[in-house]
Amino acid sequence: MAGALTLEDIYAPVKVGTPPDNSFNGLVQLPDGELRHYGFEGRQDKPSTYFYIFSRNNGLTWQKHEPQLSDEASADENMPPGCRSPYSGDFIRLVAGREGTFVLRSKEGIDGHYTREKISAVHVGMLRQPMFLKTRQRILVTGGESLKQGADEIMQACVFYSDDDGYNWQMARVPVGPRHESVWPHQKTRWQNYAIEPTIAELAGGCLWMLLRTSMDNLYESFSEDGGATWSAPSPSRFYSTLTMPTFFRMNDNRLLLFWCNTTPLPELDRSRDTTIRAEQKNGLWEDVFTNRDAIHAAISEDDGKSWTGFRELYLDPLRNEKDFATRGGTAVSLDRSVHQSQAVELPGGKLLVALGQHPLVRALVIFDPAWLYETERADSFAGGLKDWSTFKYVEGIRGHCAYNRDPGPPLEDHPDLPGRKALHIRHLIDSALVGDRDGAVWNFPAGIKGTYTARIKLEPGGRGGRICLIDRWFNPTDTLARRYAMYSLTFEGEGQIGGEPALQPGKWQELSFRWEDSRSTACRLYIDGQPFSRPLELARPSENGICYVHFQSTAEEEDRAGFLIEAVRAQISH
Template identity: 25%
Template sequence: MPTAQPEPLLTLEPSKEAPRNSEGSLVELRDGRLYLAYSRFTSGGADNSKAQIAKRVSADGGKTWTDDEILVDTEGRENVMSVSLLRIDTGEVLLFYAVKNSWGDCKLYLRRSADEMRTLSDRVCATPSDGYHVVNNDRVVQLSTGRLIVPAALHPCADGTQQTWSARGISRCFLSDDRGRTWRKSRSELQMPGESGTGLQEPGVVELLDGRVYLWSRTDKGCQYESFSTDGGETWAEARPSPLASPVSPASIKRVPWLDDLLVVWNDHSGKHPFPPGRRTPLCLATSGDDARTWIGSKVLEGNPDGWYCYTCMTFVGDSVILGYCAGDKQVGGLNRLKVTRVPKEWLYS
């Protein structure tokens, strides 16, 4: 029999009412429905254009979806965006999202739901430090100890204007040991060794099988950089190049439930597949059986050389992983189209 192939489930095209749909997160509800939250922009496609957090729900495995509904309206002076959904060990679902006020003020907030996203609590700040903190969508994790980790990149800004905003990111983490009710900054942070325009941007974290925490960040050095923590994200070893060759584009990594492998989704610029230098294409998947030391089986999910694929979220349902990602191009803009695709386990490991 032929190998099952990836199946597109949903494409949210830009429109006059929503010129950009991007940066989503997915969670499976207790009754089996798929719940998608994402950034819905209303006045343009720039990162600081007006935006809301919208939701769509599917009761048939992603074949059909409800119309969009507003989950969080604009709370900051600029917007809200970059959502993470996380089911924690209490059974609650936590909703995280960025609130932007200026080039010098961006923080992550969370609301919690004990009734499968029917209602949400008042918000709590998960990055209680001054400054502009970038936290990508679908980034918050819970460790086996119960600790929650928010990986963030601080971008210094002297006066709150674009003119003094620094693109050179400083990776740090925010930690909670009471299931998200209170938060504190990690004891150490990470700077890019040597010269770099980007520094360490848009970090992500995943727990390794030996209990260490693995952190990766996008850079302008031709690859993701990596670091390790042996104390649950409190302190970090010096960042170094990882095996993941990439442009200045984020990677997404999660633990595969079937085999305890790690799964990465990123723009593979190792040379295994054709790629236009500097562009966020192709979008590829690979797995690691040795906790991120090596990655094997890179496969192209999206290969349009004019495409722009990034900001991937993932959730595992049955024998598939469901991905949501920006899938723009030169016609609609790189970040303005959101796509959801089901990837069968069979295809991933074929």
């Protein structure tokens, strides 16, 4: 199918290939338009030699380069490809090895001979491709350095910078970020990431804006007013994300994009007695299980990051509902089955190619038109099944690498009243084998400070109630705490009462519309079959990003096989 496409055909995200490596530093665009993504094959502990896939038709189709490159004895993710310097035309890359960090330079093109010079005795991991500043002639390369902080070994974000086209380098360290504390609702600390995996945007006037992965609920931000030589102490940004990598991308027309996982994991569980995991997974020195890497998002700004549009799911993990999620595909190349990590290039006509994800069964090369981020409406009636929904549950017991196996969650059933249609059945089937057994369903739409969200549902007679939350980030379908972070939430009893007041009628399809004027400051009006409910839904948490998710969930404490049905959903927003 991808081979029949033209670039002009693509609007919403389309998968066109699979990167050969974790997707944060291997994608490169050559001056003649050829696209390459470098990487390696084999097992994580026994990788192949370095090679690449390439495309000469704007990413629509890809081929593997044969034979494999022979100038590297082995390959790993600390070896990004050479990038062409706009200052000299040379191809420059930084790589890390056991002896330290090195700069490689070719004056003969990307495939030419590279000289190699050591620039630091420090091994700097997670190196990204060079960033060439526009407000001054300086090259930046970000990465992370391992260091001791008390008894802990942590990663500290750092930036190499060069003012002579990469011949000489200095290294700046970003102040260490916060430590995650074990406070309610957590029973232990998260994996301690002290502000790492930085991405940088150069703003008008030369200020540099850095976003960093942390263990907290937000990406943290740091700023530099001297071209990257010094950085401010990291502080919370407006973007939600936990233990996942952000990526800035500047388009040729100066619009700024952010790719990141706008997601929040389940609260941490006390696994001190779990004999199946290592000691460092129990005390926060390593992750025990990831529960927020199933969706990656995109947003766009036309004013240098002051305001943002979109907050849309660019890609959902295709394995997210699989029963053998934790072990499928083995340990080929990457252990994490996630869609976090990303990199982008701009194609002719302003389309964007994004490399994203980690494990070979999950990662993807995706093309989309940034105009898609400006849409103001989205609707779904399950004609495409659950491809745009998150509904899964976790099976207790960590398997494989930091993962639970999955249960698909609530079923799509034949619509009881409309032949050929489907409806999603939300229930509570008690199952002690699951981490959380209440049914839930999560759906994304374009973010709106102002908007209307509509759902057509039916309470089944004998059901025990449910909840609808409007929120500004992805939460797990089974997360019963999502309501505490929602802007607006509506809880209904099994017999249809809302706040003790009769409102819904079991056995009848009804349309619920939520209308909010400002997610930063105002209440939300609820309409049932076009009639206003007696009182508004109060704003529980302001959101400057706007609402972009609905989170359905059963509220039944006991087993509820009746539950409620969802027929269709629709959102209309204003930027």
